[in-house]
Amino acid sequence: MSLTLIFAIIFIHWIADFVCQTHWQAVNKSTNNEALIAHTINYTVIFGVLTFWITVIYLAITKEEIKVSQSLVYWFLPTTFICHTITDYFTSRLNTRLWKKGDIHNFFVSVGFDQVLHYLQLFITFKLLT
Numbered sequence: 863m864s865l866t867l868i869f870a871i872i873f874i875h876w877i878a879d880f881v882c883q884t885h886w887q888a889v890n891k892s893t894n895n896e897a898l899i900a901h902t903i904n905y906t907v908i909f910g911v912l913t914f915w916i917t918v919i920y921l922a923i924t925k926e927e928i929k930v931s932q933s934l935v936y937w938f939l940p941t942t943f944i945c946h947t948i949t950d951y952f953t954s955r956l957n958t959r960l961w962k963k964g965d966i967h968n969f970f971v972s973v974g975f976d977q978v979l980h981y982l983q984l985f986i987t988f989k990l991l992t
Contacts, residue, residue: 863989870916871984878908879946879980892954898947906943938991945983949976 883901890897953976960969 863985867988868985870913871988872981874909874912874916875980875984877912878905882908891950892958895951898950898954902943902947902950905946906939909942910939938987941987942984945987946980949979949983953979 882904884904887897887901887904891901892898953972957969957972957976960966960972
């Protein structure tokens with residue numbers, strides 16, 4: 863996996879998971895499964911759209927041919943949706959408890975670990991499907 867690809871996955875994840883997450887989703891996903899699912903659907907759609915456009919731009923600049931396997935198209939986004947939902951189901955609940963308790967250090971430790979879990983899933987899924 864190239865450094866460019868790793869950076870693209872991290873950047874797209876940041877936009878989809880943080881920038882495009884609504885306030886309502888962020889505040890309620892730990893107690894309301896509708897907010898959680900809205901967040902993970904939003905995340906998955908944005909991840910897919912940004913991946914498509916970055917690929918188009920990359921191809922236009924480099925003139926390289928990228929072979930995208932059918933399994934990547936059909937399995938990467940659904941797998942990402944399921945894994946992101948499961949991860950956030952647990953980590954958002956833990957993070958809410960830590961925040962309410964005033965345990966700010968462990969809250970940020972947990973947020974960081976949540977991101978590590980997301981990156982592991984993204985990198986492993988991408989690697990397995992390509």
